[in-house]
Amino acid sequence: MTHPALKMYDYHVWANGVIIDRLKELPEDIYHKGIQSGFSSISKVLSHIYLTDYAWFDIISGKSMNEAMMSTDQLREEVETKSIEEMKKIFLDLSERNKALVNSQEDIERLIMVDNPYAGLLETSISESVLHVVTHGSYHRGNIATMLRQMGHTSVMQDYGLYLFMPQTT
Structure with a gap:
């Protein structure tokens, strides 16, 4: 049986794909347009x-939060300038890497220590970290939906229930 956190991560990957596909349908300038x-x-x-x-x-x-944040800071400018097509590809590549990493973990409930610069030293499990990624993504896909509406465009449904109960095409 698939661990619930991994099922939620699959939903996260699906929802990212749904919003990216919607963005690909819109005029190209919408993606980088200031708002x-x-x-x-x-x-x-x-x-x-x-x-x-x-x-x-x-x-x-196994990286420290500081190391991870330094890595992403180095990637930020490159990622922010990518086209929506390029983003779809790097999201897919990242999700494959992440799934392989989590599936290689012998115990998804294993505790890890995270020295978070905003909250201090935290003890959390791998599964809780995966769920954090999922809820974080959901929150910000909601930001994207709101921004699209502000620019006069509709978003797309990306609810967990839709993911669970509708036939998947991807």
Whole structure:
């Protein structure tokens, strides 16, 4: 049986794909267009989701949070300038890497220590870290949906229930 956190991660990968596919349907300039919101563009939100996924799976693999954040800081400018097509590819590549990493873990409930610069020393499990990635992504896909509406476009449904009960095409 698949661990619930891994099932949720599969949902996260699916939902990222759904929002990226919606963005590909819209005029190209929408993706990098400046907007007054919590983020200055949709590309910055999607990049933030990607970089956070990248950092947390580096932490799961054994890097310190400081090392993981330094790695993502080095990637930030490159990721933020990518096209939506390029983002789809790097998200898929990252999800394959992350799934392989988590599946290689003998115990997804194993505790790890994270020295978080915002919250101090935290003891958490790998599964809790995966769930953090999922809920973080959901929150920010909601930001993207709101930004699309502000620009006069519709978003797309990406609810967990839809993922569970609708036939998957990807």
